[in-house]
Amino acid sequence: LEAFFSPKVLAGKAVLVTAGPTYEAIDPVRGITNLSSGKMGFAVARAARLAGGDVTLIAGPVSLATPRGVKRVNVRSARDMLQTVQAYLPERGVFVATAAVADWRPANSADQKIKKDGSGQTPELSFVENPDILATVAQSAAAQKGELFCVGFAAESHDLLAHATAKRVRKQVPLLVGNIGPATFGQDDNALLLVDAHGARELPHTSKQALAVLLIQDIAQRLGGAQA
Ligand code: CTP
Ligand code: CA
Numbered sequence: 001l002e003a004f005f006s007p008k009v010l011a012g013k014a015v016l017v018t019a020g021p022t023y024e025a026i027d028p029v030r031g032i033t034n035l036s037s038g039k040m041g042f043a044v045a046r047a048a049r050l051a052g053g054d055v056t057l058i059a060g061p062v063s064l065a066t067p068r069g070v071k072r073v074n075v076r077s078a079r080d081m082l083q084t085v086q087a088y089l090p091e092r093g094v095f096v097a098t099a100a101v102a103d104w105r106p107a108n109s110a111d112q113k114i115k116k117d118g119s120g121q122t123p124e125l126s127f128v129e130n131p132d133i134l135a136t137v138a139q140s141a142a143a144q145k146g147e148l149f150c151v152g153f154a155a156e157s158h159d160l161l162a163h164a165t166a167k168r169v170r171k172q173v174p175l176l177v178g179n180i181g182p183a184t185f186g187q188d189d190n191a192l193l194l195v196d197a198h199g200a201r202e203l204p205h206t207s208k209q210a211l212a213v214l215l216i217q218d219i220a221q222r223l224g225g226a227q228a
Helices: 039-050 078-088 133-138 160-171 208-227
Strands: 014-019 023-027 030-033 054-059 071-074 093-097 104-106 127-129 148-155 175-179 189-196 199-207
Touching: 014 039, 014 078, 023 104, 030 104, 039 054, 039 093, 039 208, 054 078, 078 133, 093 133, 093 208, 133 148, 133 160, 148 160, 148 208, 160 175, 160 189, 160 199, 175 208, 189 208, 199 208
Parallel strands: 014 054, 014 093, 054 071, 093 148, 148 175
Antiparallel strands: 023 030, 104 127, 175 189, 189 199
16 A cells, blocks of 8 residues: 555644544443544554654444554543544644534543342433534634645435535534445445535445545645645
8 A cells, every 4th residue: 555655745744633422421330421442543644654654543342453554542531532623633733523522422431330129220311512523623713714724524314415514514624534335334335426515426435545545636636725
C-alpha cells in the first residue's frame, strides 16, 4: 500500500482521527455503547500515516492494534473524547471523525453497582445529550477559515444521500462520508459515498484498508486545491 503514496501526499500535515464507539457508564460495571469495531477509523489513521501525515488517533474502547507510527490515545466516554480531541487538535491539518459517538449518556451514573432489590423492579434510566464533537470542531475558528479540514462520517439505515447531504450542511463540514450499508459494523469491507458541496461520488465495495487509502488520496487532493 505504501506505493500508493509516493509522493507522500500528507507529508508534514497533522491528522487527528476519532475511531470506535464511546462507552457511557450507568454504574461501575455497566454502560451503554454503540456498535463499532473501529476498523474504518484505524484504517484511515494507517492510510494517513502511510501518506506521510503526523497522525493522532483518539480511540474509544476497541480491540485493535495501533497502526505503525500512529500516536494513539484511548478514551471511554463522549465527554472524554471531546476533551482529548481538543487537547490534540492541530491548528492546521485534517480532522476525520469516524467515531460512533453515543448520542446520549445516562443522566446520573451511580458510584456504586446498582443491585437488584429482589422485588423484580427495574431501574429507571434517563438520558442527557452528549456534546457533538465533530460539530464543535467544525465550528472552531481554524476550521471556519479552512485551515483545519474536517471530515465526518455517517451510518444511515435508509436514504443515505439525503441524510448525508443534510448532515454535511448541519455540521458545517466540507466532506461527509456515508457508509453504504447494510450493516458494515465489524466487517472488513464496505463501500463509501463521498458527499461534498458539489454532489456525491461513490467509492465502490472493497476492503476498509483500501477505502481508507482512496479517502486519504481524495482528502489530500482537496487540501491541494484549497491551497492553490
Ligand atoms: N459525531 C460526533 N459527536 C457526536 C455525534 C456524532 O463527533 N456526539 C460525529 C461522528 O463521528 C460522525 C458524524 O458526527 O462523523 C455523524 O454522526 P451521526 O451519528 O451519523 O450523526 P448525528 O448528528 O449524531 O445524527 P443521528 O445519529 O441522529 O443520525
Ligand atoms: Ca449519532
